[in-house]
Amino acid sequence: MSTDDFPDDVERFRSAGEESWGHLWSKLELERRRRTQTDPCFAGEYRFERTVADRVPDCAVIGGDVNRWIEFVAGSEQPFRAKTREALRLGFVVYWVFHVEHRDQMRDAREALTPELQAPFRFGxxxxxxxxxSLGDPVTFKNYAFPVESIEEFEPQELLGYRRGAARIGGAAIGFDLGVFDVAGCQRRILASKYGKYFSAIAPNGSLDDVVWGYPTRDGLKRLVETGRITRLGPVRR
Known part of the structure; x- marks a missing residue:
């Protein structure tokens, strides 16, 4: 395809540091398709190489029916599992899209996301x-399990971007709304104090008038994490 079809302001699409043409092309092509309304394209604001919390996705599409986080892979090493979990936690669905000459990395991604990723699933x-x-299927909370692996999941200051305030975790009743979890078989919305010392668990659609601090305890949450009995079901409230 002729580069005449691409936007003139190429520099704003570049990654920091060295970047291959094969990787840059993917972002320019996605922008071309947005402008021409050619599939794949989405409603919403396209943000290329812009910070989301403490990460910089290749493209974030904000708005529309859902927020989308799009990563193009063309040879550079990727923390597939960590980045997927961080994006989901912040309320994005995640697309992993691979250069056809780097299908070995597609295998690496599938291995990194196993066994949490449910089949059938198609990468882009x-x-x-x-x-x-083709962007393939998005990773979402519907097809990807999110077991909690550390008590840091309940410490707002440890969550991605919190120190800069970029994650914008929702505040509620002097605490922070960490989202909905499966807690030993029961769905609960968990609130935490700033440093993750005190917690409250209410029904997913419960009133903040129901907030009672002190249950669950930090030790109780640690035991649930250690025994694999707590799973994140949705993003933090933002």
Missing amino acids: EYDPENGTM
Whole structure:
């Protein structure tokens, strides 16, 4: 495909540091499709190489029916599991899209996301040589399990971007709303004090008038984490 079809302001699409043409092409092509309303394209604001909390996705699409986090993979090493969990926690669905010459990394991604990722699932692919692009299936809370692996999941100051305030975790009743969890088989919305010392658990749609601090205890949450009995079901409230 001719580069005449691409936007003139190429620099704003570049990653920091060295970047291959194969990786840059993916972002320029996604922008071209947005402008021409060619599939794949979405409603919402496209933000290329812009910070989301403490990460910089290749493209974040804000608005529309859901927020989307899109990562293109063309050879550079990727923390597939960590980045997927961080994006989901912040309320995005996640697309992993691979250069056709780097299908080995697609296998790495599937291995990194196993066993939490439910089949069937299709990663995206793109081919600069032939001008093709498919974003594949998004990773969401519906097809990806999110077991809690550390008590830090309940410490707002440890969550991605909190120190800068970029994660914008919702405040409620002098605490922070960490979202909905499966707690030993029961769905509960968990609130935490700033430093994760005190907690409250209420029904997912419960009133903040029901907040009682001190239950569950920090030790109780640690035991649930250690025994694998607590799973995140949705993002933090923002």
